[in-house]
Amino acid sequence: MSSVREPGRKTRSLRVEALARVEGEGGLSIKIRDGKVTEALLRIFEPPRFFEAFLRGRQYTEAPDLTARICGICPVAYQMSAVHAMEAACGQGVPPEIRSLRRLLYCGEWIESHVLHVAMLHAPDFLGYESALHMARDHPEVVTKSLALKKAGNAIVTRVGGREIHPVNVRVGGFYRAPSKAELAPLVPALQEGRGHAQELLDLVAGFTFPDFEADTEFVALRHPTDYPLNEGRIVSSRGLDIPVSDYESHFAEEHVRHSNALHSRLKGRGHYFVGPLARYSLNFDRLPGSIQDAARKAGLGPVCRNPFRSIVVRMVETLWAIDEALRILASYEPPEPSSVPVPPRAATGSACTEAPRGILYHRYRIAADGTIEDARIVPPTSQNLATIEDDLKAFVAKRLDLPSEALGWQCEQAVRNYDPCISCATHFLTVTVDRD
Amino acid sequence: METAPPGIRYVLGDPGLPRLIEAVRGAGYRVAGPKVRDGALCYEELDPAEALPRGIRDEQGPGRYRLKSGHDASLFAQAVGPQSWKRYLSPPEQRLFVARKDGSGLRIEPEAADASRWAFVGVRPCDLAAIRLRDKVFLDGASADPAYRAVRKGILVVAVQCTAPAGTCFCLSMGTGPRAAGGFDLLLTEIGEGGPLLVEAGTSEGEAILRTVPRSEAAPGDLAEAERRMERAERSMGRSLETAGLAELLLRRSESPRWEEIAGRCLACGNCTMACPTCFCTTVEDISDLTGSTAERWRRWDSCFTLAFSYIHGGSVRRAVPARYRQWMTHKLATWTAQFGESGCVGCGRCITWCPAGIDLTEEARALREADGAAPSPRT
Amino acid sequence: METLEPLLAEHPFVRGMNQSQIETIAGCASNARFETGQYLFREGEEANQFYILRKGRIAIEAASPTRDPIVIHTYGDGEILGWSWLVPPYRWRFSGKALELTRVLMLDGKCLRGKCERDHDLGYELLKRFADILASRLDAARLQLIDMYDKGGRR
Amino acid sequence: MTLAAPEAGKGAAAAPPPARDPMSPTPWRVCRAFRETDDTFTLELIPEPGREVRPFAAGQFNMLYLPGIGEVPISISGDPAYPHTLVHTTRAVGAVTKKMAAIRRGDSVGVRGPFGTAWPVESSEGSDVVFVAGGIGLAPLRPALTQLLSRRERYGRVVLLYGARTPEDILFRKTLREWRADFDLEIHVTVDRATRDWRGNVGVVTSLIPRVPFEPGHTVAMICGPEVMIRYTVMELERRGVGPDRIHVSLERNMKCAVGFCGHCQLGPHFVCKDGPVFPYEKVAALLNQREV
């Protein structure tokens, strides 16, 4: 981190050269002039990878495996959005057993990803450590139990999907092979034990000190008639948006903003919005089972939470929910037979949105009659949050101008980590010129 | 295994096999037998409630295997599946020992043998021969393999004579089937579609088990039916291999251009060696924990098709694929005899069926023979 | 003058030649003795003889401008040394130095070349023997080139 | 410590019976460890108290194991008359031998063995014997020489031809000096590449063969070195008239188990680990001249 005071001018520049404990690599630069924050930039070093272009000419069945490679943190999310979009294009739904198995898989990723963020990436900020490994010296229990819990989440992905990262079992129409009951049985005790760890971790993070900071950004998330949202639902917002996923592109757009060469997603005519656990929770509190609502209240949360620093608490509440949901599915699991339904291709366009751990992930494909992908569009959650992150940062820094640079820098880093940004995901569409000097 | 005097043959009635298996289990065995999994008959542990699959037939050809069901209620109207009993006798992955460092000292703890006694149900005559060949490698030489011996001494073999050879079978050529000549505790012959089974004991232990199940002495008609089926099986071998002078032929043709030609098709993937019931090659891997205080050695199935197989400091001896295929085929059909007194091939046909490229050992032997100037042998 | 024929006749080099051929060769032979460090011949000089080592050791060297001469090979008792006399332009490729007191039979190459021109049977016999020597030299040089102890050496 | 009596009076390639559990190493202690040359070293091992010591024959090898690092076949280079000290000389070339080179006195090493066939030392009595060693190949021949020299009178002429890459690579200098001084043994050492101070022979080891005295019809040759060297050495010996039935070679192939279970070391019909490493040349001649066998 560096801080430059330019003599004669009351200008102060702050740079965090490389953000640690986020997925992917990016930096942060903030400019302050005459006591005002003039610029707060998330700088992305990740080079572009052209996924939408590569998808053209591939078969519709390949989208789940190809798009998984956009992100090693949330490959299941990409696979889920891809298969749902393809099934939508082909006009084919899947039976409830397959839906359940998909939810189970997704729960695994939620648990894994949330716990990774909460315990390994985020909690060290609150406790004042450089990393979870440093934290482990003083709080071995916390780290050990978190790792066990994370492992329980990963175990779901592995048993159902084949491996933690880039699972191989997901296909358009369902799964290549439905795991047997015996294969899934060992997940149950690990999750039951993990639930205890999750509750402890929730108690711990609920007791953290949170800066008094709230932003009145529009929340956007999926909403399902009965369930806490994962794979399907309408897109709703805290300001009354309520649309089917197929209308996404008529309401959301990516725009160029002056200060950045990155594309920022906006709600047309309304501006920035915010996706992710806070939005999901606040828009779907009533879809949580009573036990989880109680846990949330006990952790000091109301039905709506607007403090991004408290997202760590919300993530743990969601983790608890995902564990219960996984256990519920496992309790009545019967391998779907067949493990997938045929999804013959047709010339059509299909879109889908699912709730990745970091928020809604939008996929839209146009395919030809033979299943060849003609056009693809993917909007990951982090790109939807970039503008909000930068805006929130400005507001956050404005109140802390008297802090020394070192401290302010770290606090800004922490503030960014609240959003759990996934830069690997974001870059597949960001226009980037590398600037690391 | 104590050989019993040539036994009387009995007939087991329809629920006879489950009763027999129950008796085997009662004698303290874990039972492994054919099970349909992922489109193939695999040899897996059978649960007490589990019945052997019925009415399953197989179609086998070079690089092709399909199961068809619903023909009738036959139990054994197929040939061998992708796996062989070597999974049990020589597990694909096996820990050999744990080594612990204490101070400057070293403690080696050989892996304790699994105390399980296995009963193999449905062992085909070719596989009986394969077990005999494995015994020669691991038990009969100057050194015996402790892990192999531990499993081997506990097994009970319930064999079955082959009545429906597959398209890739050539046990008749190798003199290993379709009739079983020995090496079993109990021997079954199916003499009706899902109906009666002819059974005889090959050892006193087999006989003791047989005595505990309901049975009737076989009638002359039963024996005649068995004989008719065996003769039919002998006539319906899918493949044949001329074995006369084969070993010499292969050694003589070690520089044949045919090896290059085969290598054009050979994937060097090693599937043939893995599927082969007699292939015994293994490698070892030494691992340790991060601190190095506890180490283990693992033994794994290996294949002469890998580059690492013949690696000596400086490089691999058999770098090119023709040399690797030649090594495999020549070992199997020629040098094995020098090593162990008989051919290493039992004619089960697995290497043909499970070669993704469909390379046919019998066809390659024929081609080498033809190129050698010998008269082409007739095809069946 | 004492004839060297009996000395020559017991050497394997002439095994299989007839008596008159051996005598003819012996007619071109003389005895020589070299002290330790003495050069038998030097690189670039006219090559007009070859040597049968009776007793002693000779090193074949290549000169190098920046270091001591490089020893390529050493020869010992009974070995034949020198083939440059046989091949135009009849100049020594390397130098030969006695490593210890060395006694040799020295054969006059010019004399032999003349005799061989007149007696092709003798020429052929000599050529066969030198072909063998040249082949051994080539083998040895190739093996040195392989550097066989470096890689693939046994444990 | 119990010491089984070495079997006496066996013919060529007599080797002690194998161990009962051939797959598990036994810990031995390093009592001496020292560098021989730049890249070779010697380990001398003694058994842990109370452990059985198995006799070995000249030419046999042990599998030496470093826990968690790996195992390598290394010929025994010590004296067969003293099997309670195992001497191994090897070159640090791979991960295991490099790690072994750093071993110190008091450390433990796992040992499996002895394995394989032996040099025909006893059956060569009455003959001239020519030993041809190349590089580290002198190590597996040393026990044979030691054994022969202990009964020197039973043999005719005995010659050791030894080729090394450079003078710095010459192994066992002290032993060679002692042999030269104390025994009726003709030793010729040659190097491929001479250095400035080298006053000895220069040239590949095969070039020594024509000039050494032995009676080809009554000579037994034992060769150990790189396979290329073996082939050319045999050629030279045959030129001198030594019959292939009297030439013995020690071969190297990939070895994992050392008892014929793993299949790696096959050379045609032979398992180099148990049918070798010492072979009568006749048995392997055709195989050594074939590519990629």
Added chain:
Amino acid sequence: MGERKKPTLAVFKFASCDGCQLSLLDCEDELLAVAAEVEIANFLEASRAVAKGPYDLTLVEGSITTPHDAERIHQIRRVSKTLVAIGACATAGGVQALRNTGDVSDFAKIVYASPQYIETLGKSTPIVDHVFVDFELRGCPVRKEQLVGLLGAWLNGRALEVSSASVCLECKRRGTPCVMVAAGTPCLGPVTHAGCGALCPSFRRGCYGCFGPMESPNTASLAAVWTSLGATGPDLVRAFRSFNAGAEPFRRESEVHEQR
């Protein structure tokens, strides 16, 4: 208690999805043991504590796709005693090497509104094309067991045993009936480098080659097998052109079928 000097570990990222370095954090059972044995000197995803090199062991994830990264990898090599490339991106250019088959500006135009801002190289290349690499771990992603194995081998001075033979060996050891032979499902297993544990066939699907080519891949013969199972030329092009599209044997085979 005197603490011995622990060897230092650094992790660096180039164009990639993060999955391979995440595999290290996914080693839940071993992570703390690893942290006890090594000093994590540079691992941004895990820690904001960054120590300057030189590093004893450097893991590099991702491929080189920008001029800046082509410089940066040289800097990293200079401060790394041992450098290990992990994953398909670092060892073969990764999925982003799909650009190598065409004109990168065409791809940029499809994705970006203002492609003139894109600063990228025409090809995505593996680390070994730029600097000396001590070891490569294959896979998209690498298998975490191999990662732990690598650390264990490195800490103990053991040669890491990574079989470069086919996936088939793992598949057969696992006892999975061959999907190609028993079900007619095209599978890249016979030409693909082992290491995944033959995952896909165990889920009844064909291997899609995420560990790249094996040691002696006979892609032509396998392509003939695929064709007999009904695969078309474009199918073969796509099959050989995925996460290891930049690996030479796969690239060559894909071009054969592109031309037909």
